[in-house]
Amino acid sequence: MALNIIVQFLPMRNRFEGKRLCRAHLQSEAAMASNPKTFTFKDVAKHNRKKDCWIIVRGKVYDVTPFLEDHPGGDEALLSSTEKDATVDFEDVGHSDSAIEMMEQYFVGEVDASTLPAKVKHSPAPPTQAHGASNQSSGFVVKMLQFLLPLLILGVAYALQYYGKRSKLAPQ
Numbered sequence: 001m002a003l004n005i006i007v008q009f010l011p012m013r014n015r016f017e018g019k020r021l022c023r024a025h026l027q028s029e030a031a032m033a034s035n036p037k038t039f040t041f042k043d044v045a046k047h048n049r050k051k052d053c054w055i056i057v058r059g060k061v062y063d064v065t066p067f068l069e070d071h072p073g074g075d076e077a078l079l080s081s082t083e084k085d086a087t088v089d090f091e092d093v094g095h096s097d098s099a100i101e102m103m104e105q106y107f108v109g110e111v112d113a114s115t116l117p118a119k120v121k122h123s124p125a126p127p128t129q130a131h132g133a134s135n136q137s138s139g140f141v142v143k144m145l146q147f148l149l150p151l152l153i154l155g156v157a158y159a160l161q162y163y164g165k166r167s168k169l170a171p172q
């Protein structure tokens with residue numbers, strides 16, 4: 001029943017998008033929408049080439065091979081998003097609503113979340129105590145030099161002037 005409703009709806013959607021699809025295609029598309037295929041991460045990661053490029057975004061798998069040439073962000077952005085969970089990369093770009101709508105046509109299934117590789121933490125390690133201390137002391141030395149250097153120059157200038165005068169006054 002649900003499948004029939006989807007099959008009836010899909011031709012309208014595809015006519016609107018200017019596509020002509022046969023009934024068998026529509027039925028398989030409808031079946032996939034109601035019962036998506038589940039892939040392991042390893043299976044998806046195999047599709048990592050220009051001629052066969054799959055990406056994972058928010059747990060869903062997209063075959064973006066036909067979109068590589070047309071992707072406004074370039075094919076490299078999509079190719080470098082293979083073999084990983086590209087959700088963060090995708091979201092960092094701030095894709096528009098129309099980009100998100102476009103994704104639907106490349107949807108091929110879902111990824112088994114338990115097969116995804118563990119997330120790598122990219123946050124920088126907190127500075128160690130010794131590192132922080134050496135930074136603080138070098139900052140202090142720089143400040144002292146900034147204060148002392150003009151005084152030192154003044155002192156030398158004064159001393160030169162003083163000894164210059166004395167040597168002039170001294171009997172020949």
Ligand code: HEM
Nearest residue numbers: 062064072073077081086089090093094095096099102103
């Ligand atoms: C099925 C998946 C994707 C679709 C349908 C898609 C679609 C689009 C579209 C329509 C744009 C134009 C701007 C917009 O409307 O937001 C765009 C830009 C872009 N996309 Fe994607 N994209 C996908 C996946 C990705 C992924 C995984 C990356 C990885 C980083 C990516 C990187 C970019 C970049 C860098 C831009 C250019 C942004 C700019 O110049 O401002 N896209 N994409």
